[in-house]
């Protein structure tokens with residue numbers, strides 16, 4: 001368990017980060033939208049952090065809570081429940097904190113430049129939340145972690161595996177969107193993948209106990 005002083009310091013770091021992200025206008029195409037980052041993403045000291053791609057127009061950008069209000073969010077909540085994790089126990093964020101849209105207003109993938117612009121925020125969220133386990137949801141977020149600390153992992157080769165990364169455990173998973181479910185990773189496989197998150201938490205907790213004075 002994290003101590004009280006540690007948690008209040010981390011909470012202060014997190015609040016400063018939220019204020020900075022709210023004022024950020026670094027990506028020209030994101031102007032008019034704002035970063036989905038607040039205490040509604042989770043709390044400093046959460047044992048596990050999930051990192052998605054970017055907030056969706058009908059999802060996080062509208063509700064201000066990542067992975068909620070759309071089908072990806074409903075799938076994600078179901079997968080969390082399958083390993084007995086409640087949203088209140090986890091921290092959820094995205095590689096790009098603002099919602100990227102095409103000229104027609106549809107969701108689009110964040111560009112490499114947008115993810116790179118936001119990588120300082122991702123690094124600082126990881127530092128402030130200090131999770132024992134980081135779970136990436138999709139190839140974009142797995143690649144985004146490389147800017148925080150290099151890793152050689154790919155979704156194709158390492159999906160559902162537990163890897164050491166940046167002093168923590170990393171589990172790469174597929175994104176829970178309906179498109180990915182239909183084309184790359186169907187629900188039964190995704191549910192199997194989530195069991196690795198539960199195993200990683202057991203392993204990380206055991207490591208933390210062994211390292212405690």
Ligand code: SF4
Pocket residue numbers: 021024025026027030034035096097098114117118121
């Ligand atoms: S995506 Fe990140 S870097 Fe870009 S404007 Fe939003 S908060 Fe700033």
